[in-house]
Amino acid sequence: MKNISPALVASLKTLGLFDSEAKVYSALVLYKYAEAKDLVEMLDISKPSIYESLRTLEERGLVVETNSKPLVYQAIPPEIAVRLLADVYVKAAEEALRGLHALEKENRQEKSARALWSIYGNATVGYKIDDMIDHAEQSIYCMASDRYVRHLERAAGKGVKVTLMVMSDDGTLEGRLKKTFEKDDATIYVMSAKEMIDAFSAGEMGNTNKVTPFKEAMGVLDHRSAFMLITDDREFLYVPPIAGDEISALNTTNQAFIMSSKFIFSPWSMKKAPDSKPRKK
Template structure:
């Protein structure tokens, strides 16, 4: 049936109908009512598909049987049918939300907390940063570019902060210091250039020195962030220039302990340079 708009079929499918159900419902609204054999001929669907589609539509309250011999159906007007479909979705959302809230999270935490997760995309990373910081009750350790400081702006001043910021001219060191003015903790600023020189200076072999320095110079410090809260969860946003940001996140105690020692050692080295 060429008269059925595919965009309308797609819209109904997004509201929960199968393609065959959507086509049957649209055909019945156009024709007002129709016998089963007419729907088979017009839509080109198999007899079993038509009968199953009508059964499901009737179950959803979108069509009614108006004659048994021969079998004929009539569609509920679209202005009512669409509201019924939408209500079904909203009710399902409400029920799912209710069930999610009653799940025993402890059963999952013990099994999954040791895992190393990868977080993809700017929105997902943004959500995860906010979620971690909102969960912090004791401490926040961060090595990052200036762009991530916005996330700690409204955090409790009672937290213990240990923050190192990479900056290269913009914003100025004064602006960063002004940002830290109302916080207590260990705050330091390091230029990207000094960071590169610090790491590469530890290599004595000339060839390795050159390669290492070139590799570090390719880092996109603007994207980089290491965030650890309460020494119990850590996330590392990779410092690479790419279309989609990605990060690693874990609550693995052993991994966090090793990373914490390494990161705090780096932080101290940066402070000394």
């Protein structure tokens, strides 16, 4: 049926309906009410499938009978139907989370300290960043571009020591971060991309002959993707500055890796470029 778009059917399937159920409900919304035989003709779906779909839709409370002889079916209002379908998923998610947390408490095995884990995808990496910040108990050490600011702001008010070094050309960002972390033990640095490259070059390249080619190499990277986070000196997350639609990250709890990374990056964040000014809150 041309009136029922594939996108609509796909959305209803995502909410938990089978293909035939999604089409039957949509047809009833379109025609207000119909008999089973009418739905067979409209949708070109077998009669047994139509009856089975009507039965399950009735059980879900999405369809009601309005007449007994012959049986006439009517869809409940779409707003209510979508809410009912969504509530099922929300309740299932809550129940699953309770069960998984129970398993964690019952047999919690620490992640191998030798492992270096790979995380792929913007959403997945974002969830990991939020999780690390939310569970930090003592300290948060982070270097990032301003694309991650909404994640970093979650650290405000946690009562942990916060060190942030943010790369941005946004002149308003400094004021926003100062206000956000005004009640925290926070050290905040805001630098432009050029200042950051200059600071890192000065900190890492002792031989001045190597500085120019090093800065040229740094200049071709996608600094908007760059991100490094250490929480409680126990867990490390790094997003390399590589261009692409989806970002990927490396994650580890290996102490040697964490301490060496912090040693390498500390001079970069703490060494001011000529015009950069660290802000100690």
